[in-house]
Amino acid sequence: HQSLQVYHSRKDNPILEDQALLNYKVGENIKQINLDSMPDVLQTGKLKILIIDSMGIYNLHAFKPDVVYLRDSPRLNLSRLIDSVQPSMILWDGSNYTSYQKRWAASCRAKKIPFHQTREKGAFIYRYSTIHR
Known part of the structure; x- marks a missing residue:
């Protein structure tokens, strides 16, 4: 079953x-x-997702997630996080402040990293071909 x-x-x-x-x-x-x-890290197959919530606390120690998922408006410098983690994609949902989402979108564009906003694009559906490392 x-x-x-x-x-x-x-x-x-x-x-x-x-x-x-x-x-x-x-x-x-x-x-x-x-x-x-909701855990701090999700893994499905080889895909590793770091989840950062309103606390904005994350501990990397050589952990390199493929995707960073932002929820509940964490206060963080996304450009710095992208530089240190180098994820393949940033994902955030509608639980985040609109002003944060606009700032994150600008950071992703500046860093040329793909991003997915569920408020605008709907659910993020993962397919193994979606994210390349």
Whole structure:
């Protein structure tokens, strides 16, 4: 049977009642949904994602993520982070202040690094051919 791992940052758990999730469960014949809080690092296959939240705390120690995911408006210097980590892509969601998103987009353009804003582009769908190292 198929199971689905869902990471979230909600304090309550109405996520199991989310209609989009329920539709996906039915459409993909998912039998079980496992919930967990959002980790600092996600890895799927060889893709490594560093997640930076409102605390803006991250500890790299030779860790080189492919993607940096920004959520809940972390206060950070994105240009400096890009220089030190050299990710293949920056990703952020709609939980971030609009002013931060505009500044991050400008930083990504200046550094010539691809970025994905879910507020403008919708969900980020990872395909193995999407990100090259």
